[in-house]
Amino acid sequence: MIAKIDEVIERAVIANRMDTITKEMGYALERSSRSPIFAEACDFACGICNGDGDLVSQINGIPILAAAGTFSIKEVIRKYSGQVEEGDVFIINDPYQGGNHLPDIGIITPLVVDEEVIFYCVSRAHHGDIGGSVAGSYNAKATEIFQEGLRIPPIKLVSKGQVINEVMDLITRNVRNPDMLQNDLWAQIGANKIGVRRLKELIHTYSSSKVKETVGYLLDHAERLTRQAIKELPDGDYVGEEWVDDDGFQLNPIRIKVTVRIRGEQMTLDFKGTDPQVKGFVNSAFVTSTTAAWIGALWALGSDIPRNSGAFRGIKVVLPEGSLVNPKDPAPVTLSTLTPASEIISAIFQALSSIKGVQLPAGFGRYCGPSFYGIDPRTQEFYVGFAFCALGSGGGTLGRDGYPYMAPLSNYGGVRAPNIEANEIQYPHLTLCHEMESNTAGSGKWRGGAGIRYSILFQGEPTNIVMFGDGMKIPPFGAASGKSGSLNYVEIKTVQGETICLASKESTRSLAHGTILTVVSSGGGGWGDPWQRDPERVWRDVLDEIITVDKAEQDYGVLIGQEGVDWAATNDRRSGNQR
Template sequence: MNAKMDEIIERAVIANRLDTITKEMGYALERSSRSPIFAEACDFACGICNGAGDLVSQINGIPILAAAGTFSVQEVIRKYSGQIEEGDVFILNDPYQGGNHLPDIGIITPSVVEGEVLFYCVSRAHHGDIGGSVAGSYNAKATEIFQEGLRIPPIKLVSKGQVIIEVMDLILQNVRNPQMLQNDLWAQMGANNIGLARLRELVGHYSVARIKGTVTYLLDHAESLTRSAIKRLPDGAYTAEEWVDDDGFQEKPIRIRVTVTINGEEMTLDFQGTDPQVQGFVNSALVTSTTAAWIGALWALGSDIPRNSGAFRAIKVCLPEGSLLNPRDPAPVTLSTLTPASEIISAIFQALDPIAGGCLPAGFGRYCGPSFYGIDPRNQGFYVGFAFCALGSGGGISGRDGYPYMAPLSNYGGVRAPNIEANEIQYPHLTLCHELEMDTAGSGMWRGGPGVRYSLKFYGEPTNIVMFGDGMKIPPFGTSSGQPGSLNCAELSMPDGQTLTLASKESARTLPEGTVLTVVSSGGGGWGDPRQRDPERVWQDVLNGLISPAKARQEYGVVFTEEGVDWAVTKELRYYQTGWNNPLDLG
């Protein structure tokens, strides 16, 4: 009995040590990077894979990046099997060879012990520019991946501890801010080196055999938990559809269709019926689509399941070739980690909601740019920035209102909103407004998070913006009788007084000095009938400026006096609106 308990404790210690190592890698990457997208937005993920390329541990960073690390490692193994040595470092970003989209560069460093690759440390991060025909690498009018930036197949960047200068030079020659990109690559490699050092300490304390045995157990245990969770769901086929606004070329919405089949201990996510690949950059290659499908499925199955490759074994993902979610090379894919990755997850939520027991939220707001770039008049330096301060909000869920200011769903709060003052130091603009917007939250017993109004004035010249995103036509869905959230919207106020409404996907536009950009992001969808919301919560929302009195009356059936809820009128109004007595005790 004592020996068995010792084994259980040892496994727990090693598992927590691996998780701690990935967190330390993330802290190191955040603190040593140069670009704001790393250091402030934290648009990255770190993980550890075993020698076979199975994901063992990952930091709670950007979900769509973290789980994809296993694909990158497996591509390196496929290409370099038998040629991987201590001191090597690999780099890749090609979406058709283990990457997400071109701005996300993966750095992979093997941990070689006794002549065997025991682990791979992986850092995967979004870089501000990776070349292509538009600065920032979000080319809303790209029709092929070659217009989106530099493609890096799995390749050695460092061989036996020596940087391959020719490879580094080739990469840096094809981007607009080479020094920043190089510094951030050093930060990624440094984070991996910290992971290697901690893994060596782990190996020094335990034998290789015991560590490998524990890793095998961790993967098998995650698989067992996943299968048990699937088995608790009723067998059957559950179908849902979600839609992307457009691809920037065609006007009609693009369908994502999923059928989730539960059969005993196995789950199949079949996307047959999804629309064919499109001309624009909203296509999603196999890695991103599969990762998004895993995220949606595991969210429904429970947070107690470790997010490693063992959990993925019981979830089969079928993506028709030539479809929006598995396009043929060289289709453009840059928007994919935002849209349609988030809509893949949303479709799975809607399919499983009837059997998930209220554990799934309503729809999240979709990301809607822009990026901006130009020459900073203060230092004559080139800059690329992103409107992370205009993030949308999450959907309500049974027992809790949606979180504000955290969308899109594929990132689930992993991208941090930068500090306003720091943003003004880094880029030539002034923030005029940054606040939650009234009446944007989807109404519900548990409402969505409210959207954000964000205005900034550009004083650099020239300033260029590129709009990329979605959600200007299709709002975040409500569920269980909850109402949809609001739409994204964006406009420019020109110095001459003219106002221009922006589309969600626009090619580069040059702005005169003094132009004001205003983005109002989506509020999340609501969960449950709004007329079942506690009237005191509605009153607090009115006091806080999140809901207008008119919306409180029309959608929530709540009326106020100067002192608070008018209980008698509210009870009568709710009865009139619904035709039945409200279950809340209204006195």
């Protein structure tokens, strides 16, 4: 019995140590990187995989990036089987060969002990520019992946500790900000190096055989928890649908359909019925779609299940070839980690929310905003930036209002809103407004998070913007009789005073010095009947300017007087059900 308890404690120590290592990798990456998208927005994820490429531990960073690391490593193993040596570092970004989309570059570093690869450390991060025909690499008018940037298959960047300069030069020669990209690659390599060092220390303490045995146990344990959670759900077929606004070429909505089949301890996510791949860049390649499907399923199955490859074993994902969620090479895919990855998760939510006892949130806002680039008049240096301060908000769920600033669903708050003052130093624009917008939160017993109004004044001649995103036609869905959230809205006001509304997907537009851009992002969907919301909560929302007095009466049946809730009028209105 004593030995058994010791073994349990030892496994827990090793498991927690690996989680700590991934966190340390993330801290190192954040603090050593140079670009705002790394250091400010933290658009990255770090993980540890075993020698077979199975994900063992991951940092709580960007969900859509973290689990994808296992695919990249398995591509490295497939290509370099028997050729992986101590001191090697691999690089990859090709969505059709283990990557998400081209801006997300994966750096993979093996840990070799006695000529055996025990672990791989992986950092995957979004770089500000990876070439292609548009700075920032979000080309809303791309019709093939070659127009989106540089494709990097799994290749060695470092061999036995020596940088392969020809590979580094080839990559940096094809991007617009080579020094920044190279610095961020060094940051990723350094983060992995720390991971390898800490894993060596772990093996030195417990031996490679003990650590490998524990990893096997952790994967099997996650599988058991997943299958048990699936078994507790009633067998059946559950169908969910979600829609993408359009692809920027044709204006019709694009359907994502999923049938969730539960049979005993097995769950299958079958996307048959999803619309065919499209011309524009909203296609989602196999890795991104599979990762999004895992996120949606595990969210429903419970937070106590470790997010590793063992958990994925009980979840089968079927992605019809040639569809929006599994396009054929060379279809463009850059928007995929935002849309439709979030809508894949959303479709699964809507399918599984019909099961009694499964508690899932209402719809989340979708990302919609510009990248912007040009020459900074203060320094005469080229810059590329993104409107991360205009993120949308999350949907309400049983017992809790939706969080603001949590969208899109595929990132779930992983992308941080940059500091306004830092943003104004890094980019030649001035922030005029950054606040929650009234009457954007989806009404419900538990309302959605409010959307964000973000206005900036561009300085410099010219500033170029490219619009990318979704959610201008299809709002975040309401759940359990809750109301839907608001739509995204983007406009520019020219120096002549003209107001121009922008579409969610637009090619490069040049703006004159003094142009003002305003984004009003989506509020999340509401959960539950709004008329069941506590009137005191409605009053607090009025005080906080989340909703107006008229909205309180119209959607919630709550009448507000000078002193707060008019209880007599509210009770009369609600009892009469005068909706």
